[in-house]
Amino acid sequence: MPFTPYHFGPMFLLGILLLSFVDLSTIMIAGVILDIEVIVVLVFNLSQPLHGFFHTYFGATLVAITLSIVLWPLRKFLNDIVILLGIHQESNYRMILFGSLIGTESHVFLDSFLYLEMNPFYPLLGNPFLDLIPSVMIYDLCIITGILGLVLYVIRILYRKPISFPNVWSEKRD
Structure with a gap:
């Protein structure tokens, strides 16, 4: 998905479902940050694949x-942004790291079904996921998960104002 908002759908759903484990703003950013590689290749007309090193599990982990x-x-600034959405989150480093990993690895996984030039298991060459699922189904999945995430978010907002999630990674337990 070269530089499209489709990755926001699955990331929003996962972020809402895993609010106790991941930082919402981080998973959203991580879900799309890999496409900076695509933008750079396109803007500078580089003779490299659009989905290169950073669209591998190794590159995405880095x-x-x-x-x-x-x-x-x-984190304070990012937490202030999600507070505007009615979600109170006190993130720690583990939540941010977990959100980053889920976001980037999910991005590679979704794109692996779509692009021939990807080598998701680099340094191994080839893409075993290519065309296992039709591309239209991947795009539909992204849209549907985005809608589900939005529905879940609205339900939580309507029934809990503001949404506050315990930090499951904190050292203090009640």
Whole structure:
């Protein structure tokens, strides 16, 4: 999915479902950050595949770790953004790292069904997932999961104002 909003759908659903385990803003960012690679290849007309190194599980893991380190000092700012959505989250580093990993690895997984040039298990070459699921079904899945995430979010907002989720990674337990 070269630079499309489709990845937001599954990430929003996973983020809402896993609010006690992942930082919502992190999983949303991580779900699309790999497409910076696509933008760079297109803008600079590079003679590389659109979905190259960072669209591998190894590359995505490196991005996830880097992203979690970058977002850690920004957590207060990011938490303030999700508060605007009616969600109160006190994120720690594990939640940010977990969100980064789920977001980037899910991105590679979804794109693996679509693109011939991908080598998801680099340094092994080839894409065993290519065309296992028709591309239209992958796009539909992304749309449907986005709608489900939105429905779940609205239900939670209607029945719990504001939404507050315990931090399951915290050292303090009640």
